[in-house]
Amino acid sequence: MQNLATKFENLTIQSDFIFKKVMSRKRICIHLLEELLQIKIADISYFEAEKSLEPDYASRGIRLDIIVADDKNTHYNLEMxxxxxxxxxxxxxxxxxxxxxxxxxxxxxxxxxxxxxxxx
Known part of the structure; x- marks a missing residue:
């Protein structure tokens, strides 16, 4: 069985754990959004990680990884x-x-x- 250090070394941004840890750093999250979308963001606020939305008992629900909103109240869903x-x-x-x-x-x-x- 791998030890914990070896398991951690093998993690990348594609792993759910690392993605959420990295995106929870405000400076990094803002920089990523600005680079990807070619916009300027003054600040963001975090709403939820792993938010579940289930519109109806018979409808297909979803689980959003991370939701943030910028200073203009634009909401972003960050998914890996x-x-x-x-x-x-x-x-x-x-x-x-x-x-x-x-x-x-x-x-x-x-x-x-x-x-x-x-x-x-």
């Missing part, structure tokens, strides 16, 4: 995805539609009854 697998039946990649579904459920969670869509 290492594989874009194909549906064996359709041969289409799953990640684009999975991303769309995650965004839709985030929007449901952000917009309260009676609020204007412009708030999204």
């Amino acid at each position: 995805q290492v594989n874009n697998i194909k549906n064996p039946d359709t041969k289409h990649y799953v990640l684009p539609k999975r991303t769309r579904y995650y965004q839709a459920l985030m929007d449901i969670d952000l917009l309260q009854k009676g609020q204007e869509y412009d708030l999204l």
